[in-house]
Amino acid sequence: MVLLAALGAGLPLAQAQAQAPYPSAGPITLVVPFAAGSGTDAVARVVAQRLGERLKQPVIVDNRAGASAQIGAQFVAKAKPDGYTLFMTTNTSHSANPWLFKSLKYDPIKDFTPITRVGELPFALLVNPGLPVRSVQELIDHARTHPDALSYGTPNSTSEVASETIKFVTGTQMTKVPYKSSPQALTDLMGNQIQIYVADLGSSWSMLKTDRVRTLAVTAAKGSRLLPDVPSIGKTIPGFDLTSWNGIFAPANTPGEVVERINGELQVILADKSVQDQLAGVGFEVWPTRTPQEFASYVNEQLAYWGKLIRQAGIERE
Template sequence: MHPFQRALALLALVGSTLAAAQDYPAAPITMVVPFAAGSGTDAVARIVAKRLGERLKQPVLVDNKAGASAQIGAQYVAKAKPDGYTLFMTTNTSHSANPALFATLKYDPIKDFTPIARVGELPFAVVVGSKLPVNSMKELIDYAKANPGKLSYATPNSTSLAASETIKRIAGIDMLGIPYKSSPQALTDLMGGQVQMYVADLGSSMSMIKAGSVRALAVTTRGPVKSLPGVAPVADTVKGFDLTSWNGILGPAGMPRPVVERLDAELRQVLAEKEVQDQLAQLGFEVWPSSGPDDFAKYVADQLAHWTALIKQAGIRQE
């Protein structure tokens, strides 16, 4: 191709991309969630999707593709057309922890996705069944040491797994991990006494904590959580514990920059609204938006490195 023709072709491509961005969105958008309905991420996604759709004047439909520790949803989005009509509301499970937890992963958390915006942090809490005779993190550790191998804990996601294993390692206690497919199932068994501990997301567990069905001993965040006054951070008792469960929106790799910037701008407006913040706060969710797609991209890369080191230190074996 002649250089002049090549230049014309490039200009045409840029022009069509800009035109598509200006017309965006011209159809409904799908927001894939890699966890089951009723999970904390699902609840956050539905609040954000509804308001985002109102701002974009197109429906944003939540599509739950749960399973395999968020791998099914991640693989689906990675293969989707990068036109802005398939978004991924995900967490550290798919993009920070899985690369260290699974020997074979059918997606690359960096190369296969376009980071758009961080939404915030969904705090997790160490919760126990109401019949277990402990009321603090220290009492749980002491009880576990007095009863080695007799306590079990639920692990329906990588945050629960990494947090539980890190607590075990630092505190020097012996407990048995039981894999689960979903948060609601884990909570049901915690209440029933089939497992005694679960590091649960507040989105799915808050109502049960408030009802007294389960007892919150500590939160995984660095500082206290407003929605759980009086519940101290794990790190106050388990020194060196540092785990953030972030939540953000990405798309397939290769999305047009103007579309990414439009979505980021609209999402930041959504997250700045008091009504949205209040709705998310009821889930225990803390809004913490990134300052742009590039900022979020750096954060995703940094968290991948952090979680890889965390999981290695915890001695968790790859599946």
């Protein structure tokens, strides 16, 4: 009725929408900078459905994949800061890209308003089952005795930084094969086009308990409660610790009351045991921050940490 009254008074549609209380002006778009079928996409679809139910507006997932999450990030950075365009992304766009690329068309800090961390998307070191190795140490030994014989897939920054760090620390020679999406890298691992892939559990979860891949380790030093019997890479390579976080942002200068509203609804959603179980089913661990300010601090800390990892691994900016 507010919108109709405003239109009847001769106000432009955009102005009428601006005056309507959030989120009554229409659907909300949740941009994901990765392809459909990726781990982040799977999480986004669960969260979008629940958020839409609570806000009583459709929340539409918009996959804008490519350029290591840069395409999606650029789109959101330029979007109107009204709460109707949100961004579910990871450390790829906000922690790693500033250190992996010489020039970015967005600033991960200045161009976004943090809302909440959603959780962690655990990563695991997978190999093709035809490779005669069953542990991280056996993989290292095999790579050392077969220089340049092995190749590894890198569809995202976590895969790349983890693989490059392993290669750098162990002094092994392996070939990097870039991919545009996680599902394609997993397909090529199973087909032996690549032999090694540090994969997110979201896109690889259904394959981990089959004989089509072999899981050697997880990347986080604390391990993963989703794979309690799988060791950490850090048990073989001391100090190795890599965690892929997932969070939701809005464009910079989004009104504080809108940010607080979205954060509040997400807190309720992520505290729901049924949501946690649903996300665990796609290989995701819920771990929200409480406030936008807490998430902002975390984003800054992670930016510095990933910069340290990338410099140590000797990865040059593209």
